[in-house]
Amino acid sequence: MRFIFALAATAVLALSGLPAAAEYARIQSKSDFVAAVNGKKLTRPLVNLQVTSGGVISGKGAVWEVTGTWTWKDGFFCRTLVWGGKDLGYNCQVVMRDGAKIRFTSDKGAGESAVLTLR
Template sequence: MKSFQLTLAALVLGLAATSVVAEEIEDQQKFIDLVVGKKLVQGETWVKILKDGKVEGQGPKAGDISGTWEWKGRYYCRNINIEEVAMPRDCQVVTIDQDKVTFTHKEGIGVSVRWTIE
């Protein structure tokens, strides 16, 4: 019986160690520490969220991405232009899972977009 309990405990601990759950970034300093200044890549598109409040990048057809960002409450809020077309202002929930960061539009109830941190 003791052998079974030890095996079960080892199995549970092993599963707990391998199952990674994305962590929500809830404050600006943590966002700056983990995401700001890094290149975020999704296919042929990349962006950088800069410490000075700017966003820069390039879309899949070499179209420029530019704009500004701020932290508001627990949300990353951005105003961006893609190929000179203004996108609606959007505040997003940000989660991180190792080298992946996910932005979920409309304060966490919209579409999620996942980027690889390089």
């Protein structure tokens, strides 16, 4: 659980019912990522996050506050994250999108994934 709860508790990984990977398209650039998340909330059960174009992550994961910062580096979403006072550290992630679903996969795509809905 690095990103989404590490972006949200990476955020509470319940990956059942994921569409086939072929339905997701990788977000390759910072501008495409910002266009996808700008002004939207990233949600899943018990998770409500906002990722701003200015590099700030904020919200709630379960009942605990989530704060952090992010940058775009070499095609990856790289973030620091604190959840409920616990430092989840720095991690670079692959970001993929399928309509209103956005999937973050930790460790440059080699780790755990979390899917959130853009609202």
